[in-house]
Amino acid sequence: MYSCSDLKKGLKLLIDGEPHVIVQYDFTKPGKGQSLYKCKLRNMITGALFDRTYRSGETFEPASLEERDMQYLYQDDSGHVFMDKKNYEQVFLTEDTLGDDKYFLIDNMDVEILMYGERAIGISLPNFVNLRVTQSDPWVKGDTAAGNNKPATVETGYTLQVPSFVEEGTLIQIDTRTGNYVTRVKE
């Protein structure tokens, strides 16, 4: 069983017998008031989105789903296609289901796909991915107000803050759990 303190983005819960994933999570506590846990949930089967606010003391049943080792192949009209490494079966996930995770997919990458029966309904990415910076303006020396940060876009279209010394063409490591820059990668 989970309690409210376990709630976070990406956690999978069983609600009314169906698996749900928390896609947005916010903790609020007005003044000396009670803790309120505001969640946006996605029904992993129907894709339906809804908001729900929980209060301390509530408990949740984990959604235990089968995970299969797969490889990312390519993107087409139906979505992003993955292949089961054991039986070569192919499954796909839509952009909606992937959310920001779509920015961290690299061809032939090993991932874990969450299954509901024979249907793919979610993904677990490796914690770190390496992606190449395709666009970032040169840093203006002396611009300390920005705190040595600047925006950069990587090959998948994802935009993040990077240190001023990162140049276009640099391979960088990104933490897929936070979406944050980690380090440059030696090539």
Added chain:
Amino acid sequence: MMIEPNWQIARKRHTLENRARIIQQIRAFFIRHDFLEVETPHRIPANAPELNIDAVPAADWFLQTSPELCMKRLLAAGFERLFQICHCWRAGERSNTHLPEYSMLEWYRSHCDYRQLMADCEALLTELKPDHRIFRQGQTIDLTPPWPRLTVADAFLQFSSMPLATALATDEFDSVMAFEIEPNLPKDRPLFLFEYPVEHASLARKKISSPAVAERFELYIGGLELANAFSELTDPVEQQQRFTMEEMQRRKLGKTPYPTPEPFIKELATLPPSAGIALGIDRLIMLLCDKNNIDDVVSFSPEQL
């Protein structure tokens, strides 16, 4: 693999330099206004039992959720103007504006009520921002005193989908406050939200002319809840009753029972009329440095440890 310093820490340099300077200015402000800076133990046998604040256990005692009780015992012993900058711990509180370990500024005055603390807030912020302007998330906040004041009752009339009495009776006070009132408070001026229902102010004095409310206020600036203040309850008997009430509610919800802070209650008898306030330093730095995430204004967030 790592070929460069940890950027998620290194990038905070500019903010941490500003933070240090702001804290020095805060200290100078209180010293100049004749407040005594004190340090009280962080690990204590009992916090004030409050329904919605969970303490972190530390061996057979607890980490402080606020230095409040020791500060008030000092007031009761005759100290008249006190301040402290220290860490506090509150279990399970984590968001873009919450850290389970955070920095608190508390100050206390005897022989005054909470209105004096409103004036103190205005004086402190306008000293930190002499041009009376804060730019935050594209919004200009005008700090020119006096700042607007709104009673909790009026806030419910203006912003709530249900009357205050209904919200209290159905235990919806906090959710109305969080989802209907707080997001709609004006962002271009600071705001004192004041006169809280007594059941939402367990250590505050009741207002003599309307005893259903307590002399408590919260300061909001730019959408951030920055400080909580009240005229202190100085009656040991009433304080004991209010603590018992909080404890009963804690037990009803299956929460850890807390011991009663006996010496505090005993010494309340010599506490002169006083007022005290707790201001979250990390949120103040967020406000002044235009940061949206509390992680950006502390050297380490818990996840970075």
